[in-house]
Amino acid sequence: MFILILGSVLALAHVYVWKRLVKDTTRPGRGRTILTVAMSGAAALLATTLFGPRFTDVAESGWLAWPGYLWFAVLGYLLLALLILEPVRLALRGWVRRGTPDAPVVPDPPAAQLDRRVFLARTTAAAAGVASVGLVGYGAATALGPPQVLQVPVRLGRLDPAFNGFRIAVVSDIHLGPLLGRRHTERIVRMINETDADLVAIVGDLVDGSVEKLGHAAEPLQDLVSREGAFFVTGNHEYFIEDTAPWLRELERFGVSPLRNENTAIRRGGAAFDLAGVNDVAGQRRGDPPDFDRALAGVDPSRATVLLAHQPVLIDEAADRGVDLQLSGHTHGGQTWPFQYIVDAVQPSLAGLSAHRDTQLYVSRGAGFWGPPVRVGAPPDISVLTLNAGR
Incomplete structure (x- = not known):
């Protein structure tokens, strides 16, 4: 039961992070596909790290545990940072609606033509990414230090x-x-x-x-x-x-x-x-x-x-x-x-x-x-x- 609950929570966390970091920040196309595949691979890596040794005869090993557990930490802090930034995103919805152009969306517009919704999504994604990677880097140095x-x-x-x-x-x-x-x-x-x-x-x-x-x-x-x-x-x-x-x-x-x-x-x-x-x-x-x-x-x-x-x-x-x-x-x-x-x-x-x-x-x-x-x-x-x- 615990494994089922944990697996469900991690799956939902990956979906939410994918939406905020990939779907909301990219246009349909190759870039979004590559990022989606990468996120799916990270989810599979974490699932294998956490649950693989419990259901198979494969012993837990460092080459799998290091990237798997580090991603676990990054995912946790990404989720936390995005949830903290969620009220900011919601508060700026009116600004986004007022600034969205009526012109059709092109696949990869230059930065000057990005609408406000994508700009806000990318800004919050970047802030969450920097904060989470920074915290995990600091935390890893602390954990592995004397x-x-x-x-x-x-x-x-x-x-x-x-x-x-x-x-x-x-x-x-x-x-x-x-x-x-x-x-x-x-x-x-x-x-x-x-x-x-x-x-x-x-x-x-x-x-x-x-x-x-x-x-x-x-x-x-x-x-x-x-x-x-x-x-x-x-x-x-x-x-x-x-x-x-x-x-x-x-x-x-x-x-x-x-x-x-x-x-x-x-x-x-x-x-x-x-x-x-x-x-x-x-x-x-x-x-x-x-x-x-x-x-x-x-x-x-x-x-x-x-x-x-x-x-x-x-x-x-x-x-x-x-x-x-x-x-x-x-x-x-x-x-x-x-x-x-x-x-x-x-x-x-x-x-x-x-x-x-x-x-x-x-x-x-x-x-x-x-x-x-x-x-x-x-x-x-x-x-x-x-x-x-x-x-």
């Missing part, structure tokens, strides 16, 4: 003062796949190691494919360096592949410890805090749901608890259980404006640090992207949380 390294101080009331200055490097939504590979992982590992963190938390959506396809791309994770180790919890994309278990075994081989509804004590001398992790809510479809009872079994109520949970929506249950700090990702910070407003409406937090009753929630914007390789208004990040005792 993540920001954010320094975030966090105070926890139950944290033992022995952990003052303890640094947790948080990274989420790396999204290894046809567009992001080994070099992406190598850069993230290098940047995390440069932070000199005490502990690394990878909070889900590491991969968009199987170990056989992406194991080589994830291999640099074995070079992560931190005093207390690296830990991982599943995201929803880990459940989009056929079997999640091989990835958990592969991560253990890399020296990254999955927390599968379980916890471990992090110690410094005689002091400790509890680090717990829950499976993503998408695991419910596989009989592997988040289980707070198991994840928090045996934690010491006198000391701080830090929870790794991919989706921020689990914060209410974390707060009910007295968790001090939840570390999440999933939102991508919205990834592309104005999509942030939709994400913000369905998540308790879009990005950054917030308080939910007595529990603090930190949401990373993620270090990768999903779908179009574009980020507008939501740059990628690696966050370093520095813990201190007190409120």
Whole structure:
């Protein structure tokens, strides 16, 4: 049903964009035919990119994904720009009617003879095209550039003062796949190691494919360096592949410890805090749901608890259980404006640090992207949380 709805929306979007950019701006003839064929080809490319791997045995590959997803982003911003300009076009209808000549239309008139309707259509089309291509270019440069390294101080009331200055490097939504590979992982590992963190938390959506396809791309994770180790919890994309278990075994081989509804004590001398992790809510479809009872079994109520949970929506249950700090990702910070407003409406937090009753929630914007390789208004990040005792 979702695929049917998405396909219908994309088809209507292509028809609308074709009308405004091709039909309204050209005369019948060769030019319009060429542009119509090009638009039809772009629509077929996007359909193949989005739906081909789901209905055929053809694996998603970079040579198809790059142009397909970039067109997806351009189409989205073209649609948005044209809709924004629509009131302007409608407001100028009277001016267009007054200026339309009575003379017959010739196939390719010189610019001086263009009637006002075509002039207005071409002007709005050009404005929409420049705006959309500019935004996608800027967004691609942001998405493919190095993540920001954010320094975030966090105070926890139950944290033992022995952990003052303890640094947790948080990274989420790396999204290894046809567009992001080994070099992406190598850069993230290098940047995390440069932070000199005490502990690394990878909070889900590491991969968009199987170990056989992406194991080589994830291999640099074995070079992560931190005093207390690296830990991982599943995201929803880990459940989009056929079997999640091989990835958990592969991560253990890399020296990254999955927390599968379980916890471990992090110690410094005689002091400790509890680090717990829950499976993503998408695991419910596989009989592997988040289980707070198991994840928090045996934690010491006198000391701080830090929870790794991919989706921020689990914060209410974390707060009910007295968790001090939840570390999440999933939102991508919205990834592309104005999509942030939709994400913000369905998540308790879009990005950054917030308080939910007595529990603090930190949401990373993620270090990768999903779908179009574009980020507008939501740059990628690696966050370093520095813990201190007190409120």
